[in-house]
Amino acid sequence: MTENPTTPDVTARTSAEPTFRYTPALAQEIELRWQDRWAARGTFFAADPVGGLPDGDGNFADPSSSSFFVMDMFPYPSGAGLHVGHPLGYIATDVTARFRRMCGDNVLHALGFDAFGLPAEQYAVQTGQHPRVTTEANIANMQRQLRRLGLAHDPRRSFATTDSDYVRWTQWIFLQIFDSWYDADAVRPDGGTGRARPIAELEAEYAAGTRALPDGRAWADLSASERRAALNDQRLAYVSDSPVNWCPGLGTVLANEEVTADGRSERGNFPVFQRNLRQWNMRITAYSDRLADDLDLIDxxxxxxxxxxxxxGRSHGAKVRFAIEGGQEVEVFTTRPDTLFGATFMVVAPEHPLLDEVPAEWPDGTRDTWTGGHASPVEAVAAYRAESAAKTAVERQADAGRKTGVFTGHLAVNPVNGALLPVFTADYVLMGxxxxxxxxxPGGDERDYAFAQAFDVPVIYTVDAPEGTPDGARTGDGAIINSSNDTISLDGLSVPEAKAAMTAWLVERGLGEAxxxxxxxxxxxxxxxxxxxPFPVVYGDDDQPIALPVSMLPVDLPEVPDYAPRTYAADDAASSPEPPLGRNEDWVNVTLDLGEGPRQYRRDTNTMPNWAGSCWYYLRYLDPTNADAMVSAELERYWLGPEHNATAGEAGGVDLYVGGVEHAVLHLLYARFWHKVLFDLGHVSGAEPFHKLFNQGYIQAYAYTDERGAYVDASTVTEETGPDGTVRYVANGVEVQREYGKMGKSLKNVVTPDEMYEAYGADTFRVYEMAMGPLDLSRxxxxxxxxxxxxxxxRLWRNVVDETTGQVTVTDDAPSEETLRALHRAIADVRxxxxxxxxxxxxxxxxxxxxxxxxxDRVPRAAAEAIVLMVAPLAPHVAEELWERLGHERSLAHEPFPTADEAYLVEETVTCxxxxxxxxxARLEVPPTISDTDLEAAALADPAVVRFLDxxxxxxxxxxxxxxxxxxx
RNA sequence: GCCCCCGUAGCCCAACCGGCAGAGGCAGUCGGCUUAAACCCGACGCAGUGUGGGUUCGAGUCCCACCGGGGGCACCA
Structure with a gap:
């Protein structure tokens, strides 16, 4: 047996120790006992206002009480188990929630599980065990590990996204989004413009002729299928055939947010390819402005x-139309309309439709460097398009900065001065x-400058620069030069002024718009x-998606013999996705009566991304058992609505949401989008889901490598300080190198909560995690x-309980003045x-x-009780135990947090x-109320001061x- | 390359609106308790705040440049 030096030998020590010492063994006994009591009494049942769930005593909350909704980011129940870094956020929210409860807030804190997703599926593929079995086992294990921490959650409000009852409402929300369109001109209740509206209203407007179809056709002339297609085009959830990120290594397509900058999957790090595929999309772009603007409403x-x-990535600029010699027209977007006079060429993306037709011959003035050695534009463009299409995202990324491209033979006319500009195609311009x-x-943009250098195109500067300025793009502000024609002159203006003037000029002449x-x-x-x-839709003969009625929800997953999608070699760009649900003909083909009599339909064989379940789980905590609605309106308003407490603000939302910064864009953006759709449709009362967000830091760890670079067990390493003060690290007599980073099995530096419970108890572990440093820093x-x-x-225990007899030792004598001062100072500070x-x-x-x-000598009861109450949020078990030993029958969970008496905070004298x-x-002892004049006089009279003034x-x-x-x- | 966060004692970290650099913990040293040791109790802090400039009566705190660590973005016109 090997001894683990990080774990003191508990059993050997206890025999020599006093019976009632606060040892790890006693801590454990106290902790388990109180965890059972809390569970049995429902101590942390959050009370809804009348109509929802009551508290542990069966009482409902006053609807006018101040609610406080605390939340952790939804955990994924991994099978790997937890290390000591994982609970940090859970402890932090628990401490805050317990504190707020003692401050009189009605606190709601619960924890569910984000249980769909890859790991359980991959494990299922390996073992043949149904992912539901794995998932449920993992949830049970995680709940066990977390229960041991003493988290004050309301267990009635826990659920998993995989629960059929939860899936029903996820699908219900999907149908709400599917059944909506975005009316950019509609006025919202909050006064803004643009909101989601039911698609039925759009259909009614089309039918009544009060709104024209985008393509001008008449509704009456359309077949049922054409009408369906016209509506489907406008929905906030829609199927489209468009370029998507296809990841053969995972066998699935991915959202942009799930692809890293170098063109790989965030999960698994496989290459990702652009493919045109028919897929579901959410029209989040309709909410771009609101998602950007409303960031100002939240903390x-x-x-x-x-x-x-x-x-x-909102950027303001102008669209400008350029005529192309030979009759076509190309529209460009620029954020710098002020530089139009400096344009010396044009670039279109390789996929740009202008390139579908190019001149047969190189025009006069074509330089050798522009043709790529091809005999004609047709050849050159075809070759470059092929080359560019074959490039993977990884290659594109690797080439970034190196400018490639070719002249297309087209010439564009600069609308401000009629100059003929060669049109190139290059992959540094993106079609998307x-x-x-x-x-x-090139005179105003570094990328254009690099291209101009590589292809020998002239540079015209439109911003003045002092003598001696090196060549290169001038991207800063300055006085405009070289920018005038018969009807406009920008010369001498600043860049912002010139932007406005140029845009106005373009608009006036119909050449462009802001x-x-x-x-x-x-x-x-x-x-x-x-x-x-699964998607709650089916397809009819015309291949258009049709929503299932709410009465048919949930659509549960079928039992299949094989859970794996078809995966491919990670670099097999030519492969195509093949969902596992498609292998189940009995499930896919269904006969349903959707109002037109029983007919044959096909189900959608895709599934929703992991993010779906986490987009709305905060709503379900509020009303976990509601069978008629995802959340009742009353409960939503009480816990989440605008101004539901003093700090909630006009947009409402969760009062405290703690999690890692890794979800900054993905989950937090998606959830805000769904919330806004639900807000527009009247299902929630506030515009934002999360009022205050807090990112906790990470707990890092040291790892050690030996001379071969192999990791050695960190728990065997000792620190030695040499005579010269240098520190070296030694394991098994050999010096090892220390590195700092993550905690992980392969680094041999994992410490688990279970080890901490065993060696110290949960309360000590909680206090240590909270004491290590500021919550938002890694340490x-x-x-x-x-x-x-x-x-x-x-020491706290000993201040209340005699270690040998177990008797409470506090005295009922009044505390001394000194103790009162120390106590009230602490109360004020701790609060x-x-x-x-x-x-x-x-x-x-x-x-x-x-x-x-x-x-x-003896601790006064008033001080003991106060400190026990103040310690309670941090170390709740030992606090409850002491509170009970001090003679209280009820849990301290709802006791008021101590309040400082101002009288003891005033110092009699202060050091000046x-x-x-x-x-x-010099230092002077003076009354705190001393006036400036008196103080100055006292200072000037001080002998030491007199000496230094000399x-x-x-x-x-x-x-x-x-x-x-x-x-x- | 651009942007953000962090550098205070051997280690983890405090320091309010710019006003005495030290709250707390670890380690260490000394003393007490003990037959002895551990536990426990008590005492002990010359680090001038990563480096160099600047602003100010006064800078850990504000400004500029740089160094080190961590993170984000990266051909987005």
Missing amino acids: WPEKVRSMQRNWI YGTGAIMAV TTTYRLRDWLFSRQRYWGE PWNTRDVVGSQRFLQ AEMEGMRPNTAIAKLITLNNHLTSL VVQVQGKVR GREVRKAVVRAPKLVNLVV
Whole structure:
């Protein structure tokens, strides 16, 4: 048997110790007992206002009470088990929730599971075991590990996204989105313009002729199938044949957000290829402006807000139409219309329709560098298009910066001066952004400049620069030059002025208009996997999707013999997705009566992405058992609605949402989108789902490698300080190298919560995690530091209980003045730190108070009870135990958090620092109420000050009564 | 390449609106308790805040440049 030095030998120690010492064994006994009691009593049942779930005593909440909704990011029940980094966020929310409850808020805190997804499916593929079995086992294991932490969750509100009852409502929301269209001109209740409306209203307007179809056809002339197609085109959830990210290695298509910048899948790191495939999309782009603008309504870290703004990528500019010699016209998008006079060529994406026809011969003036060695534009363009189409995203990424392209033979006419511009095609212009075509201004854009250098195209500067400015694009502000024609001159204007003037000129002449473009693309919503929500739609003879009626929900997954999608070699770009659900003919082909009599339909064989379930789970916590609605309107308003408490704000939302920053764009953007659709349709009362977002840091760990570079078990490493003060790390007598990073099995540095429960107990573990540092910073785990938190709780225990007899030792005598001051100072400080979510400093203040109490012969009951209550959010089990031993029958979970008496916070005297020339030269004990004049006089009279002034005249005295005087000579 | 966060004692970290650099913990040293040791109790802090400039009566805190660590974005016109 090998001894683990991180784990003290509990059994050997207890025999020599007093019976009632707060040892790990006693901690464990206390913790398990209280966890059972809390469960039996329903201590943490959150009370709904009348009509929902009552609290543990069967009482409902006053509808006017202040609600507080705390949430953790939805965990995925992994089979790997937890390490000590995982619970950090759960402990933080638990501490906050317990604190808020003691402050009088009606707190709702629950935890469900995001249980669809790849790992369970992949495990199922390997073992042949149904993913539901794996998932449920993992959930049970995770619930066991988390229960041992003593989290004050409402267990009645837990669920998994894989529950058939939950899937029903996920599918119901999908149908709401499917049955909607975006009316960009409709006025919202909140005064803004643009909102989702039921598709039936669009159909009615089409039928009545009050709204024209986009293509001008008459509704009356359309067949039923054509009408269906016309409506399907407008839906917020729609099927389209468009370029998608196909990942052969995973056998599924992926959303843009799931693909990394270098063209690989975020999960699995497989190559991703562009393929035209028929897939489901969500029209999230309709909400681009609202998703960007409403970031101002919520209390989120600036980092996450800027990541979302970046992802949405709104940019303002102009569309400009250029005539092409020979009759066509190309529209470009630019954010710099002020540089039009500097355009010396044009570039279109290789996929641009202009290239479907190109001149047969190179025009006059064609330079050798432009042709790529081809005899004609037709050949050159065909070759470049083929080359570009064959490039993978990975290759494209690797080539970024290196400019390739070819002249198309087309010449464009610059609308401001009639100059003929060669039109190139190059893959640095993307078909998917703007119009897929740009006017190239090498004098004002670095990419264009690089291209101009490579292809020998002239440069015209439109922004002035001082003599000696090096060549290259001028991208900053400055005075405009070289920019005038008969009807407009931008010369001398600043860049912003010139933008406005040029845009106005273009609009006036019908050559262009001001416009806004977005980087955000519609959300690709179908996956070719088994373990996800089936789409609640079927297809008829015309291949158009038809929604199933709500009465047919949920559509459950069929039992299939094989859960695996067809996967391919990761680089097999020519392969096509083949969903596992398609292998079940009995399920796919159904006879249904959808109002036209029984007919044969085909089901959709795709499933929804993992994000679907996590887009709305916060709503289900509020009303987990509702069979008639995803959430009742009353409960939604009480827990989540606008102004539901003093800090909720006009957009409403979850009061505190804690999770890692890795979901900054994906989950948080998707969920905001769904919430806004539900808001438009009247199903929720606020515009935003999450009011305050908090990103916790990560718990990192040291790992050690030996001379071969192999990892050695971190728990066997000891630290040695040499005579010269240098530190080396040694394992088994051999020096090893330390590195800092993640905790992981392969790094041999994993510490688990189970080990901590065993060696210290859950309360010590909680206190240590909270004491390590600010919640939002990452910090290294150090098992040997945990003992500090254990000593704190042991000392607290000893301040109340005699270790040998088990008797409560507190005295009913009144506390001394000194103790009262220490107590009330601590109460005021701890409250402030807890309110600011700084448990680390709150713990420091509690330790200070506890150390003071330790110095007393007997601890006064008033002080003991107060500190027990203040410790309760952090170390709830030992606090409950002490509270009970102090003679209280009920749990302290709902006891009021102590309030400081101002009288004990006022100091009798304060130390005033006297500085001469900014250096501290004397200290004065003065009353806190002293006036500036009196303080200055006192300072000037101080002998030490007189000595340092040395007769010099005081030029200026900075007085900040009562703490500081600074004398300047 | 661009943007964001973080650098304070051997280690993890405090320091409010710019006002005495130290709250708390670990490690360490000394003392007490003990036959002895562990536990426990008590005491002990010359690090001037990554580096270099600047603003200010006064800078860990504000500004500029750089160095180190972490993260995000990256041909988006």
